Amino acid sequence: MKRDATPSAKTFARANRRQMPKAEVYLWQRFRRMRDNGIVIRRQHAIGPFIVDFACIKAKIIVEVDGQSHEGREDYDKEREAWLVSQGWEVIRLSNEATWKDPNSAADFVCQKIMVKLGMDI
Numbered sequence: 001m002k003r004d005a006t007p008s009a010k011t012f013a014r015a016n017r018r019q020m021p022k023a024e025v026y027l028w029q030r031f032r033r034m035r036d037n038g039i040v041i042r043r044q045h046a047i048g049p050f051i052v053d054f055a056c057i058k059a060k061i062i063v064e065v066d067g068q069s070h071e072g073r074e075d076y077d078k079e080r081e082a083w084l085v086s087q088g089w090e091v092i093r094l095s096n097e098a099t100w101k102d103p104n105s106a107a108d109f110v111c112q113k114i115m116v117k118l119g120m121d122i
């Protein structure tokens with residue numbers, strides 16, 4: 001079943017793009033460069049009632065960078081992830097700390113996952 005993003009989720013996602021945590025900004029800078037390889041990743045993308053940190057629509061892969069905003073929300077995150085998976089999405093979780101320390105490796109990991117899923121040469 002396909003569920004379009006709710007209007008309120010779209011509005012909130014738009015606002016989130018202006019205030020991304022530094023680890024997500026560093027990752028986003030690397031993801032933008034992947035467009036040259038035909039990989040398009042959206043940031044703060046609304047899917048149904050939820051906003052995900054990053055999404056590759058073509059591969060149906062979501063990237064979540066888990067930092068302080070996820071602390072104490074483990075049950076909510078599990079329910080949210082279960083719904084996203086039920087809609088056909090694969091969810092990759094990266095720690096904020098690892099992304100902050102080495103954004104190139106984090107971006108490379110995600111890029112390889114996407115390329116494999118899309119059947120692209122690595």
